[in-house]
Structures are given as C-alpha cells and as structure tokens.
Amino acid sequence: MKKNIGAIIGLVVIAATLVFCATSFKSTLISYVPISEAKAAGDESVQIMATPVAGTTAFDSSLHALRFVMDDGKGGRIPVIYRGPKPEDFDTAAQRGYKIVAQGSYDTRQQAFVADTLLVKCPSKYQGKAGPAGANAYGTS
Secondary structure: OHHHHHHHHHHHHHHHHHHHHHHHHHHHOOOEOOHHHHHHOOOOOEEEEEEEOOOOOEEEOOOOEEEEEEEOOOOOEEEEEEOOOOOOOHHHHHHHOOEEEEEEEEEOOOOEEEEEEEEEEOHHHHOOOOOHHHOOOOOOO
C-alpha cells in the first residue's frame, strides 16, 4: 500500500510539472500577424513583418526613440516606435526594401506600434550563393 502511495505522489508531481512547463512554453510563443490585426491586438505582444517606408525614419529626442512607418505591401501601414539601439542594417533596409520584423504591441494612446525588438531580414544573407557547377555556398548542389 505504501509503495502505491509513493507512485501516485510521483505521478502527480510529474503531471503537475508537465502542465506547468506546457503553460510556460505557450505563454512565450508570439505569433506573426498582419498589420491590421496588430492594431486590434492591443496589449498582446505580437510580431509584424513589413518593409520600412523610405523617408519616414526620424529620431524622437523627447522619447529617445526611433520612429518610422512600416508597409506590408497590401495597403497596410503602421507607425512604429522603437526604444533601443538601431539595428545595423536598418538604414539600407528602407532603401532596398528589406523586411523588418518588429515585436511589440499597439499603443492606442500613441496610435503606433511600440516595438520591443527589431530585426532586419536581408534576403541576400539567407540565400545560397552559386559556386562552381551549381554548388551553393555550402559546397553542395
């Protein structure tokens, strides 16, 4: 009987640990949404991917923040505020039409997407370069 109680307690502890891990993991997932849905998400943290609009980049010294507008190419545009170091390739992203991933939430008071992180997605960095006899950058074809 005592052996069964120990096994039951062990199973309960294992089950509780699995439930805790599953809920913790789910809360860290952040989904990509279109710009239109980002505005409706409110305080929920989401990710948007779009191109920065050339000529809209400005540094707001009162907020100590980078401000710019993102365009999804489908008619959706959203102003973005980012308080942090400007990504290295940010200036060329607007000129060359590279995608930027912004993670954050929409602030209705400021009427802007407040980004916690920015990441420039340069397509040439992720494509294999053709080498001899059609081999890619890793030497395989």
